[in-house]
Amino acid sequence: MIGISRTKLFALQALVAAVALLIWHVGSTVPIGGTYLLPKFFFSTPGDVIARIWKLFAGGQIWKHLSITLTETVLAFLIGSVGGVLFGFWFARKPIVAAVFDPYVKMANALPRVVLAPIFMLWLGLGIWSKVALGVTLVFFIVFFNVYQGVKEVSSVVLANARLMGMNERQLFRHVYWPSALSWMFSSLHTSVGFALVGAVVGEYLGSAAGLGYLIHEAEGVFDVTGVFAGMVILAAFVLFIDWLVTLIENRLLVWRPQPASHA
Amino acid sequence: MVVLRVIERDAPGAKPPAVALDAVSIAYGGGAQPVYEAVAPTTLRVAESEFVAIVGPTGCGKSTLLNAAAGLLKPASGAVSIFGEPLSGLNGKAGYLFQQDALMPWKTALENVAIALEVGGMASAEARKQAKAWLARVGLSAFADRYPHQLSGGQRKRVGLAQVLIRDPKILLMDEPFGPLDAQTRQIMGTLLLDLWATDRKAVLFVTHDLEEAIALADRVVIMSCGPKARIIGDHAIDLPRPRDVAEVRLDPRFHTLHRAIWSELRDEVTKAYGAAT
Numbered sequence: 001m002i003g004i005s006r007t008k009l010f011a012l013q014a015l016v017a018a019v020a021l022l023i024w025h026v027g028s029t030v031p032i033g034g035t036y037l038l039p040k041f042f043f044s045t046p047g048d049v050i051a052r053i054w055k056l057f058a059g060g061q062i063w064k065h066l067s068i069t070l071t072e073t074v075l076a077f078l079i080g081s082v083g084g085v086l087f088g089f090w091f092a093r094k095p096i097v098a099a100v101f102d103p104y105v106k107m108a109n110a111l112p113r114v115v116l117a118p119i120f121m122l123w124l125g126l127g128i129w130s131k132v133a134l135g136v137t138l139v140f141f142i143v144f145f146n147v148y149q150g151v152k153e154v155s156s157v158v159l160a161n162a163r164l165m166g167m168n169e170r171q172l173f174r175h176v177y178w179p180s181a182l183s184w185m186f187s188s189l190h191t192s193v194g195f196a197l198v199g200a201v202v203g204e205y206l207g208s209a210a211g212l213g214y215l216i217h218e219a220e221g222v223f224d225v226t227g228v229f230a231g232m233v234i235l236a237a238f239v240l241f242i243d244w245l246v247t248l249i250e251n252r253l254l255v256w257r258p259q260p261a262s263h264a
Numbered sequence: 265m266v267v268l269r270v271i272e273r274d275a276p277g278a279k280p281p282a283v284a285l286d287a288v289s290i291a292y293g294g295g296a297q298p299v300y301e302a303v304a305p306t307t308l309r310v311a312e313s314e315f316v317a318i319v320g321p322t323g324c325g326k327s328t329l330l331n332a333a334a335g336l337l338k339p340a341s342g343a344v345s346i347f348g349e350p351l352s353g354l355n356g357k358a359g360y361l362f363q364q365d366a367l368m369p370w371k372t373a374l375e376n377v378a379i380a381l382e383v384g385g386m387a388s389a390e391a392r393k394q395a396k397a398w399l400a401r402v403g404l405s406a407f408a409d410r411y412p413h414q415l416s417g418g419q420r421k422r423v424g425l426a427q428v429l430i431r432d433p434k435i436l437l438m439d440e441p442f443g444p445l446d447a448q449t450r451q452i453m454g455t456l457l458l459d460l461w462a463t464d465r466k467a468v469l470f471v472t473h474d475l476e477e478a479i480a481l482a483d484r485v486v487i488m489s490c491g492p493k494a495r496i497i498g499d500h501a502i503d504l505p506r507p508r509d510v511a512e513v514r515l516d517p518r519f520h521t522l523h524r525a526i527w528s529e530l531r532d533e534v535t536k537a538y539g540a541a542t
Contacts, residue, residue, distance in 0.1 A: 158365075256371070
């Protein structure tokens with residue numbers, strides 16, 4: 001693949017982490033000429049952060065935050081995807097609708113979503129739904145544009161062949177448009193799941209009573225840098241876990257797709 | 265349709281041709297753009313059980329004639345009739361084999377063939393059974409569960425052929441179907457096509473730029489001039505005996521005589537097309 005064995009690759013990857021942790025550890029605990037390179041107050045120490053993570057999991061309170069964030073992410077992803085698929089199909093099949101709404105879609109997509117957070121909090125309260133709404137506005141546009149493209153870019157030859165086979169509109173939808181749109185949607189699955197999570201965490205950060213974003217915000221409020229770093233590490237691990245789940249789903253659903261050249 | 269023209273020049277009682285293009289012309293553009301007349305009014309008939317090949321330089325409107333016969337393209341003037349009936353919309357009696365890949369990449373070889381029957385309302389189990397039999401006929405039994413990207417170019421063409429033939433169309437329209445394949449695979453595919461065709465002798469309209477392929481396969485070779493305003497400039501009966509082996513028929517002295525006669529006509533057009541393109 002890239003010329004080295006899996007074990008060697010893993011060893012090198014682990015080495016990068018070890019070096020980074022070592023620099024962090026030395027910088028924050030060993031004084032050089034009387035001063036710390038990475039003062040504890042601003043950077044905490046790797047030992048403290050690990051201890052804090054351990055405490056969070058051992059105490060059990062982390063599971064509540066994780067499940068809240070996961071729920072928000074999943075809901076934002078599902079609602080955003082369903083909306084994106086419906087509108088993507090509608091716009092692609094009805095060029096007039098697409099032309100009429102074009103400037104508004106562009107405008108809505110150009111808007112930085114963070115500014116919507118206060119509005120959603122006013123409308124939907126501090127519970128999970130204001131975070132879900134924020135995630136939906138992010139996921140919707142990704143899925144929408146991909147489905148729109150997927151339906152638009154169906155190979156004209158495949159389409160002509162299917163029509164000559166005698167397919168009616170319903171069959172064309174099922175056997176041609178839908179699989180094509182789905183493949184485009186799945187190619188953006190990692191991005192859209194990631195954005196669902198961003199929406200959830202940013203929403204929590206801006207105002208909530210639970211979730212990983214809340215955890216980090218709370219720690220920041222009392223200058224608890226160890227808590228902020230612990231939250232970040234848990235968040236990163238959580239993202240990797242979700243990304244791994246998405247890859248599993250993707251591999252199952254897109255068996256027909258040729259592997260990209262770099263993986264072959 | 266305001267003007268209905270009845271064009272029936274065949275002798276009364278005679279069977280109508282499978283495909284009749286009567287003074288069909290094809291044009292693009294119009295409106296703000298200048299009209300580009302790709303094909304000048306052209307008349308071409310394909311009788312039942314007749315294998316007709318259209319030969320001409322690349323990019324000369326051969327495929328557009330085929331698309332008119334398939335109903336994919338509306339002629340600017342003239343009439344298309346299929347078994348004597350004027351064609352409106354898509355040609356349901358025809359199977360079309362495209363030059364490019366037309367298989368659905370998200371379906372396996374078996375599913376791609378079976379779907380051709382399923383769209384007509386056949387139960388999935390029965391359609392799959394027949395599709396399996398067809399994959400066997402094109403020599404792909406072992407590849408039924410492969411996706412198109414896992415098949416070679418020649419194998420994809422075989423699946424395409426099975427997908428078209430399983431519906432038992434009365435007419436076969438083929439647009440340089442073996443164009444992208446290498447020379448050996450083309451000959452193997454040609455022989456396979458003739459073997460399958462021999463069982464029920466459908467009417468075939470076969471477009472190619474390869475004169476040798478045309479002579480080896482067809483009953484009649486039609487030469488088209490180079491566009492714009494492409495037209496038919498030659499029509500040759502090929503009296504080579506059948507069954508033919510596409511590779512071996514090329515060694516036949518009669519093949520050479522025919523080839524020389526047709527090539528002398530075609531050469532000028534190819535030179536012209538080449539000159540126009542460069």
